[in-house]
Amino acid sequence: MDGRRRNAVTLEDVARAAGVSRATASRALLAGGGAVTPARERVREVAARMGFRPDPTARALAGGTGTRIVVAVLGASTDPLDDPYVSAMTAATAVAADRHGLGTALRWSPVATAPRLLAELAVDRTVHGVVLVNTTWDALDAVPAALRGRIVSIGVGSDAVPSVDVDSLAGATAVLRHLVRTGRRRIAMVEPPRWLPCAQRLCRAYSTVLAEAGLPRSAVPGGFGVADGRAGAAAILRRWPDTDAVFAATDAVAFGVLEVLRGRGVDVPGDIAVAGFDDVPAAALSHPALTTATHPVRRIATAAAEVVLDPAGAAAVPRSFPSELVQRTSA
């Protein structure tokens, strides 16, 4: 298309200007906290003055480190692209990676074939790091050794795989306590999918809070989507007609619940309170506006990206984020 682009100022230039070899210049610029030799300082200064920007591509080729961080989404649905949560996560990662001159890729796999996906990523020379979304225990066990140190999980982690997580137990507890505090006594729940480990905390919170309050349990299995909410609501109303609150495992599920209740002329929150989980953009816009638990998706994604982009500084990255009650009008 256009003439070949050459790099503005290369390491070679910097080295020459600083009066050292390329290798020394390279080390001076790379070394995290090594000794503070005069040469090192000089190189750094010269590089800064000349506006040297290391070429990530060359770096990747020489070092065998890749050029992209891939967001690997495990799930039942065929396209995580329709999931606002996944899109937001990917976009935030794309911003974070950009700051390091790297790119981001989005790949999806059914939960069952996660091991194969991980194996592929492990041998792919273009992948710099991996962010696992919707992590399962099996997936954690299947992480190849070659991915160690450059993979991070959103949700549950393991000895080998660091994680960035949200305190969903606290968030769910806050939501449920809110329901109890506002006088609800027949609190039903549409559960999250069974295969997602970190979602089980919502079930724990449900059991705990209801036990504390001496209230009866009434939970039905569910999933991630609106359809699960519709089915769940129908089942709940059938089995426990005296239900006065529904805790949905995700906002999408809550929307399904709201739809069914509206269809049956049930007043929300008058007759039945409804609470979701996630605080997607639509939550604030629904009618009634959804009471839910909010999560800093952007900060979570940024933290995860940081962990794989700069393993050295990973220790300084916050790994746990809050899940907090947002009280709107549905509950």
Place this chain on the structure above:
Amino acid sequence: MDGRRRNAVTLEDVARAAGVSRATASRALLAGGGAVTPARERVREVAARMGFRPDPTARALAGGTGTRIVVAVLGASTDPLDDPYVSAMTAATAVAADRHGLGTALRWSPVATAPRLLAELAVDRTVHGVVLVNTTWDALDAVPAALRGRIVSIGVGSDAVPSVDVDSLAGATAVLRHLVRTGRRRIAMVEPPRWLPCAQRLCRAYSTVLAEAGLPRSAVPGGFGVADGRAGAAAILRRWPDTDAVFAATDAVAFGVLEVLRGRGVDVPGDIAVAGFDDVPAAALSHPALTTATHPVRRIATAAAEVVLDPAGAAAVPRSFPSELVQRTSA
């Protein structure tokens, strides 16, 4: 972290197996539709048999082509990350780029400094191509020559910059005709931001359809977001109390309008019909469910990515996508 990763099968291996030099093998694999020499065929066959996957990183270093396609978003807001449309676009691009072993980056710039952003991208060796979102005429004029052939615009284009677009004139016309057909006679509009060229088509559709029907115009300036909808609705009700329909330039704006109407006890669609534009996920979930125009965001993003990823095959990529009325309950 882990041992150096080497490529499974390199071009060198293929060349040797095919009994030719690396250069020949490279050419054989690259040439689009050159002559069909026996050697070329043999190389291709051998490569396929050996499962050769060219290393995008090496390719980028040698050829000066980059490793990532950057989604450059122009806008007034500080973070396009909160915009579901931008997130979806980025995620779809991240999937498309992945198929070519490349990554995606997301970068934002105020409309005013678009030229600077474009200049930066033009000299950045890591960028393979650019997808411009929310393109303005000024931005098109500012596209550096070095970006020619590897930049595509979503929305308006120019001689130098190909575009992937949606037929928003048709979509808006369909929405407005629907309002007229269902008996609305005082149709107001909350306009899109003035600086976005492709959005002006909605204004054109509004003028045309209303003129055709012999109806009076009542438009107020607006923007992209919920707040613009709130302000717009208030202004409209004040100036034209007999309004019986509102056409909002985006779904978010429509949500703002709905909020105000609900607050004033106006029945939608009984008293006033409301229609949006875009069909974001929340549109189907709002109450009343939003009548709007739907756009295949995913296909649009994929097409745009394809244009910059494979300029040779760009001619075969669909460049215009439909904008179609989705009738729900708000109008």
Place this chain on the structure above:
DNA sequence: ATGAAAGCGCTAACAC
């Protein structure tokens, strides 16, 4: 058309 050779810009062994 093909091969030999020269890089792309950087990192990493290896000696000193």
Place this chain on the structure above:
DNA sequence: GTGTTAGCGCTTTCAT
């Protein structure tokens, strides 16, 4: 610690 020497895997002159 520093310089020297090899590459990383591919594309692209330049001769032939």
